[in-house]
Amino acid sequence: DTAVSQTPKYLVTQMGNDKSIKCEQNLGHDTMYWYKQDSKKFLKIMFSYNNKELIINETVPNRFSPKSPDKAHLNLHINSLELGDSAVYFCASSLRHGSSTDTQYFGPGTRLTVL
Amino acid sequence: QKEVEQNSGPLSVPEGAIASLNCTYSDRGSQSFFWYRQYSGKSPELIMFIYSNGDKEDGRFTAQLNKASQYVSLLIRDSQPSDSATYLCAVRVYAGNNRKLIWGLGTSLAVNP
Numbered sequence: 468d469t470a471v472s473q474t475p476k477y478l479v480t481q482m483g484n485d486k487s488i489k490c491e492q493n494l495g496h497d498t499m500y501w502y503k504q505d506s507k508k509f510l511k512i513m514f515s516y517n518n519k520e521l522i523i524n525e526t527v528p529n530r531f532s533p534k535s536p537d538k539a540h541l542n543l544h545i546n547s548l549e550l551g552d553s554a555v556y557f558c559a560s561s562l563r564h565g566s567s568t569d570t571q572y573f574g575p576g577t578r579l580t581v582l
Numbered sequence: 583q584k585e586v587e588q589n590s591g592p593l594s595v596p597e598g599a600i601a602s603l604n605c606t607y608s609d610r611g612s613q614s615f616f617w618y619r620q621y622s623g624k625s626p627e628l629i630m631f632i633y634s635n636g637d638k639e640d641g642r643f644t645a646q647l648n649k650a651s652q653y654v655s656l657l658i659r660d661s662q663p664s665d666s667a668t669y670l671c672a673v674r675v676y677a678g679n680n681r682k683l684i685w686g687l688g689t690s691l692a693v694n695p
Contacts, residue, residue, distance in 0.1 A: 508668065510626070510685040522680045557625055564681060567613040567674060568633060571683065573625035 470494050471574035473558050479580045480548060487544045488577045490558030498522075498564040499541040500571065501533060502557040510557070516541055517564055545579075553581045584609040586673050588686035596694050601658040603689050605671030608652070613681070615647060615654045616672040619665075620688065626670055629656070661693040 471492045480486055492499060500523075501513040515523035516535040530546045541558060558574040585608045595601045605615075614633040618626035632638045632645040632654065644657040654673075658665055668688040674681050 507687065508620075509687055510670065512682050515680070515682065523677055523682055567681070568631060569674075569681075570616070570628055570631060573627070576625050 471558055471560055471572055473556075473574040473577050475577060476575060477578050477580075479582065481582055482548055482550060484548050485544070485546045486548060486579070487542055488556055488558075488579075490541045490543075490574055492539055492558075492560040492572075492574075494560055494562075494572065496560040496562050496572075497538055498561045498569070499535065499538070500559040500561075501541065501543050502559060502573075504555045504557060504576075506554070514541075514543075515564065522564065548579075548581045550581050553579055555579070584612075584673075584675050584684050586671055586684050586686040588669075588671050588689045590687055591690040592692050593689055594692045594694060595661050597661060597663060599661050599693075601661045601665065601691055601693070603656040603658075603669050603671075603691065605654045605656075605673075605686055606652055607654070607671075607673045607684070609673065609675045609684075610649075610652065612649075612652075612673045612675050614674045615645070616674070616683065617643075617645060617654075617656045618670040618672060620668045620670055622667075629669075658691075661691075663693050663695050666691055666693050 514533045519535045559571040561571045616631045617629040620626045646655045670688045671686040672683040
């Protein structure tokens with residue numbers, strides 16, 4: 468059973484295109500996250516949703532728009548893709564973000580390459 | 583700017599030795615500390631977390647926390663070649679009314695047979 472799943476696994480596209488990445492978790496968790504891991508392997512949070520409500524919105528270009536239709540799903544839409552958007556995007560989920568020991572579980576990642 | 587720092591390595595140890603991975607953090611208000619392992623091309627997976635000063639053991643892994651020194655470490659006993667990976671330290675900090683993880687860049691560990 469896949470706990471946190473993402474689609475697609477790989478995404479290769481041209482500059483200027485619009486693309487979406489989907490994430491689903493079957494753990495019954497309340498909180499979901501989007502992370503970006505760049506070529507230097509630095510993992511940085513982009514957004515976090517708790518029960519469909521946006522709770523963390525880091526300094527991310529507004530070309531990135533997350534959407535959470537329900538607490539088991541968190542999608543990421545990216546408009547007007549740029550070369551610098553090339554990275555691995557990870558979705559994660561956790562039981563309840565308010566607990567200091569709340570643990571995050573990661574999806575397999577989506578490797579986005581912008582040409 | 584809240585930061586988490588790790589030595590990028592690579593740290594190379596022989597099979598069966600103890601690997602020691604270190605992490606320092608800047609935010610004194612940090613509450614809890616996590617160690618994740620990431621194999622090349624894979625996603626981070628949790629090894630363990632710690633939130634009280636002292637040691638916490640889980641199998642071959644021991645996490646050590648010293649809040650006064652703002653220092654957390656991970657010891658891997660009887661290192662195996664399968665332990666070769668990047669080890670990420672993450673620190674939970676307050677972000678307004680919420681909390682988020684700040685991540686280090688990771689330490690690359692190579693265990694040589």
